[in-house]
Amino acid sequence: MMRFDLVDLALFRHVVEAGSITHGAARANLALAAASTRIRAMETSLGAALLTRTRLGITPTPAGRALLAHARGLIAGIERMQGELSGFSDGTVGQIRVIANTNALTEFLPDALAAYLARNSGVSVAIDEHTSDEIVGLVAEGAADLGILSGTVDTGDLQTFPFRNDRFVLVAARGHPLAEREAVTFTEVLAHDLVGLDRTSALTRFLADKAVRVGRPMRLRVQLRGFDAVCRLVEARVGLGIVPEGMAHRVARGLDIRVVPLDEPWAARDLTLCLRDLGALPVFARDFVMHLRGGSSSEGR
Known part of the structure; x- marks a missing residue:
């Protein structure tokens, strides 16, 4: 047996x-x-x-x-x-499993997560990073309670809610041939050395796939763990970087770099929350979703 x-x-x-x-x-x-x-x-x-x-x-x-x-x-x-019984004890409420792409994980989740956890001491959150295409399958299989991914990805029968809006941009050192352009294509960027996140990151794997599609190699000279470090090496003229726009403008105030729009449809990052069934989540997990949505009461599709 x-x-x-x-x-x-x-x-x-x-x-x-x-x-x-x-x-x-x-x-x-x-x-x-x-x-x-x-x-x-x-x-x-x-x-x-x-x-x-x-x-x-x-x-x-x-x-x-x-x-x-x-x-x-x-x-x-x-x-x-x-989660349902948590109100009857002072113990740990439970854990929320989240899978997010690089943009959501680095640019938007930290502040939202900190605010939620400050009010919910019994809840823990486990976060993994995956590409948007991978997130759909993992959430559908039950590997996570919640996914945060690009709004351009087909989420099938999953429930979805809008989350945030951002886009990827190019960062270049002052004086670089692309630094003063009004916009650049990814193909033009691939003609130069790049500084990026390590090869296991969702963003690097996403960009590598786009490079394969246009038939050009992605020449990553340095692989780092965070966007701030990427921008510092861009300033040092090690290579170009592709980073979230919000973060790029914040960092650019203190570094001698230029922010250049990427003329690619995939550069726009309308981020979406996806899950199998909001009503089936524990109370604390439903509260977390509502927190990320900003308290909106609109129904997901």
Whole structure:
């Protein structure tokens, strides 16, 4: 008879979402040896492999995908229960799982998140970064309670609400050939060296895909962890950068750089909140969505 406890199910979800047992164990706060033992015991109890193991990581087998769907449903149900019952205790209310693209994560979420958490001491928020295309599938699968992505992406049957508006722009050092242009295309930018975020960031992967589509390589000379550092190296003439417009204008006040509009339809970033069912979220998670929406009471589509 199969005997999986909640620790098993949570661990399995973390392992699949992280793509490795090592990283999944860390997310579940378990030692690697203990996590590996639990996964093997689950497979033995089921009588079938749950994971396919390769040098590049793990992927779920058909049995693993079925288990993952059930695990996500059960864990979500428990989190909803905790949220509904939170008013009867002084303990931790629960956790909200958010997946966001680079622009939302760096430019808009920090302030909104700080304001919400200041008023909700029992709530924690786990945030992962993905491209907008990836976010739709992950939210639909139940990997997150809420996604924040580009409004240009087809969200299918997910509920959506408007969030913020911004756009990506080019930043260039004073005197660079593109610095005084009224606007530039991405193809023109690709003729020069670039400074950007590391290759695992959603923005870098998004731009790399756009570069492939126009048939030009993206020459990243330096990869960094934040947009402020990108702009400082742009000022030092290491290369050009592509960053959110709001952040670019704030940083430009203290640096000798120029902000140039990108003449590309994808540069506009109308950000959207997406989720499976607002009414099915725990109370604290619904409150978080309403907080991000600015208290609007309009219905999502």
